[in-house]
Amino acid sequence: MLYRARRRVPILSSRNQLTLLLAVAAFVVVTCTSDQNHPASGFIEVDDSLHLYYTTAGSGADTVVIPAAMYLAEDLGILAPGRTLIFYDMRGRGRSSRVLDGSKLGLQFEIDDLERVRRHFKIGRMSLIGFSYLGAVVVLYAAEYPDRVERIVQMGPMPPRSVAPYMERSPPTSLIDSSRVRTLREIESSGALLSDPVGHCTAYWRAYLVMYVGDPAIADSINLPCNLRNEWPQNFSVTYQHLLDKLPQWDWRSVAAEVSVPALTIHGELDNIAPPGGGREWALHLPNARLLYFSSAGHLIWAEQTDELLRVIDQFLRGEWPAGPEELTVGPP
Numbered sequence: 595m596l597y598r599a600r601r602r603v604p605i606l607s608s609r610n611q612l613t614l615l616l617a618v619a620a621f622v623v624v625t626c627t628s629d630q631n632h633p634a635s636g637f638i639e640v641d642d643s644l645h646l647y648y649t650t651a652g653s654g655a656d657t658v659v660i661p662a663a664m665y666l667a668e669d670l671g672i673l674a675p676g677r678t679l680i681f682y683d684m685r686g687r688g689r690s691s692r693v694l695d696g697s698k699l700g701l702q703f704e705i706d707d708l709e710r711v712r713r714h715f716k717i718g719r720m721s722l723i724g725f726s727y728l729g730a731v732v733v734l735y736a737a738e739y740p741d742r743v744e745r746i747v748q749m750g751p752m753p754p755r756s757v758a759p760y761m762e763r764s765p766p767t768s769l770i771d772s773s774r775v776r777t778l779r780e781i782e783s784s785g786a787l788l789s790d791p792v793g794h795c796t797a798y799w800r801a802y803l804v805m806y807v808g809d810p811a812i813a814d815s816i817n818l819p820c821n822l823r824n825e826w827p828q829n830f831s832v833t834y835q836h837l838l839d840k841l842p843q844w845d846w847r848s849v850a851a852e853v854s855v856p857a858l859t860i861h862g863e864l865d866n867i868a869p870p871g872g873g874r875e876w877a878l879h880l881p882n883a884r885l886l887y888f889s890s891a892g893h894l895i896w897a898e899q900t901d902e903l904l905r906v907i908d909q910f911l912r913g914e915w916p917a918g919p920e921e922l923t924v925g926p927p
Contacts, residue, residue, distance in 0.1 A: 634649065634650050634651075635647075635648060635649035635650065636648060637690075638682070638710060638711060638714045640685070640706075640707055640710045641685075641698065641703075643691070644685060644690075644691045644693065644698065645690060645691045646682050646683060646684070646685060646690045646691075646707060646710075646711065647663065647682060647683045647688060647689035647690045648663065648680055648681060648682040648683075648711070649663055649667060649680075649681050649682075650678060650679060650680050650681070651667075651671055651674045651678075651679040651681075652673075652674030652675065652676075652677050652678050652679050653678055654674070654675070654676040654677040654678055655676075655677075655678075656676060656677040656678070656911070657677065657678045657679075657680060657715065657717055657720075658670075658673055658677050658678065658679045658680065658911075659680040659681075659682065659708075659711055659712070659715075659717070659720070660679060660680065660681045660682070660723075661681075661682050661683065661684050661708070661728060662681075662683065662684065662687070662688070662725065662728075663681035663682055663683050663688055663689070664683055664687065664688030664689065664819040664822055664824075664825060665818070665819065665896075666681065666725075666896060667681040669896055669897065669900055670896070670904070672900075672904050673904060673907070673908060680711070680715060682711055683824075684704060684707065685698070685699070685703060685704075685707060686699060686824060686830075686833045687824050687825070687830070687833070688819065688822055688824055688825065689822060689824075690824070692823070692824060692829070693833065694832075696835075696836035696839065699833060699836040699837055699840070700836070700837060700840035700841070701727075701730070701731060701734065701837070701840065701841060704728065704731045705731060705734055705735045705738060708731070708732075708735050709735070709739060709742075712742065717742075718742075719741070719742055719743065719744045720742055720743055720744060721743070721744045721745035721746065721747070721911055722735065722736065722743060722745070722746050722747070723746070723747035723748070723749065723907065724746075724747070724748055724749070724751060725749040725750060725751075725896065726749075726750055726751070726752060726867075726868060726893070727751075727752045727837075728751075729748035729749060729750065729751020729752060729859075729868075729876070730751055730752050730754070730846060732746055732747075732748065733746065733748070733754075733846065733849065733850055733853055733857075733876070733880070734846065734849065736853045736855060737849045737850075737852060737853055740853070740855075743853075743855050744855060745855055745856050745857070745858075745910065745911065746853070746855055746856070746857040746858070746880070747857070747858045747859075747860065747907060747910060747911075748857070748858070748859045748860065748873065748876060749860045749861075749895055749896065749903070750860070750861055750862060750865055750867070750868045750873070750893050750895055751859065751861070751868060751872065751873060751876055752868050752872065753868065753869060753871070753872025753875060753876075754844075754845070754846045754847050754850055754872060754875050754876050754879060755844060755845040755846065755847060755875070756842075756843045756844050756845070757843070757845075758871065758872070758875065759871070760869040760870075760871025760872060760875075761869060761872075763869065765805050765866045765867065766805065766866055767805070769804045769805055769810055769866075770801060770802065770804060770805065771801065771804070774797070774800055774801040775801050777797055777801070778794075778797045778798055778800075778801045781793065781794050781797050782794065787828060791820075791823075791826045791828070792820045792821060792826075794826070794827070794828075795818075795820035795825065795826045795827055796820050798827045799818050799820070800813075800814065803816060803818070805866050805867065805892075806866070806867055806892055806893045806894050807891075807892040807893070807894055807897075807898055808862055808863075808864035808865075808890050808891045808892035808898060809890065809892075809898070812898065816894060816897050847875070847879045848879075850876060850879040850880050851879050851880075851881060853880055853881070854881050854882055855882065856882050856883075856910075857876075857877070857880040857882060857883040857884075858883070858884055858886060858906075858910045858915075858916070858919065859873045859874075859876050859877040859880070859883055859884070859885050859886070860873075860886045860887075860888065860895065860903070860906065861873030861874075861885070861886075861887055861888070861895075862887070862888045862890075862891030862892045862893060862895045862898070863887045863888065863889050863890075863891070864889075864890065864891060864892045865891070865892050865893045865895075866892060866893065867892070867893040868893060870887065873885060873887075877920070884915060884919035884920060885919055885920045886906065886916060886918060886919040886920075888902070888903070
C-alpha cells in the first residue's frame with residue numbers, strides 16, 4: 595500500500611508486552627534553522643491546557659530538538675556548539691503536564707506533539723533522532739511530514755513490527771538482584787509508596803535498571819529523575835499502560851520503505867529491552883539507511899557510551915557517514 599505526504603500513520607491493533615521498552619523514553623534531535631525569540635525554558639501548550647516543558651542551550655543556526663529532557667538535557671549538552679538545543683518532555687513525562695485521560699495518550703499524540711514543537715519554534719526542515727520507542731516515532735513523523743525532515747537517527751529503537759523471530763526472547767530477569775526486589779516490596783508494603791515516593795522510585799530503579807545496560811556493574815551509577823512526579827513508577831506505569839492499550843500490534847515496514855532521507859540506526863548489541871534484530875530490520879527497510887552496533891552497550895546507550903555516541907551523532911548531523919556502519923539492502927521477506 596502506498597502512502598502520500600501528510601497522512602495519518604495507521605496504528606494497527608493486537609497485543610504485545612512493551613512495558614520495559616517504554617519504561618525509558620526517547621529522544622529526538624532536529625537540525626534546522628529556528629526562531630530564537632523564546633525564553634531559555636518554559637512551556638508549550640499543545641492540547642486543552644496540556645503543556646510540554648522545554649529548555650534550551652546554545653545559539654547556533656542548526657537546531658536540535660530533544661524530547662525526554664528529564665533524562666538527556668545534561669548528557670547531550672555537548673552537542674550545543676554550533677547548534678541550538680531544544681530539550682522537551684513528552685506529555686505525561688518529566689516536567690510536562692500529567693495526563694490522566696488515556697484517550698490523550700498514544701504514538702499519534704507523540705507525532706503531533708513533535709510537530710507542535712516544530713511550529714512553536716518556527717523550525718524548517720529537520721533532522722530527527724529518536725531513542726527507544728521514539729525511534730519509531732521519528733520514522734512515522736517523517737512519513738507524515740516528509741517535507742520537514744532532512745535526516746534521521748534511531749537509537750535503540752523499538753522494532754518495526756510486533757511479530758518477528760527476534761521478539762520471542764524474554765528479558766534476562768536472572769540479572770535482577772532478588773534482595774533489591776525484596777527491599778522494594780518492603781518499601782511498598784510499609785506505605786512509603788505514598789509517604790516517600792522519591793525513595794520508592796530510587797529503589798525501583800536500583801532493582802530493575804540492571805536489565806537496561808550492557809554492563810550490570812554500571813547500573814548504580816546511572817541516576818534517573820525520581821525527583822519528578824511524572825517519573826514515579828506508580829505514575830509512569832499508568833502512562834505506559836495507556837500506550838500499550840493503543841499499540842497491541844504493529845507493522846511499519848512498508849511505512850519505513852517510503853522514508854527516503856538518510857537514516858542512521860544505532861543499537862547496543864546487548865540491548866535486552868529493544869531487540870537488536872529490530873534495529874537491523876529498520877535499517878533494511880529504510881531505503882537510505884546504515885546500521886551501527888555498539889558491541890558492549892545495552893538499551894541506555896546514551897548513558898553507557900556517551901562520548902562515542904555523541905561523536906557519531908555529530909558526524910552524521912554534519913552530513914557524513916560515521917566509519918563502520920553497515921549498508922543494508924532489503925532481501926527476500
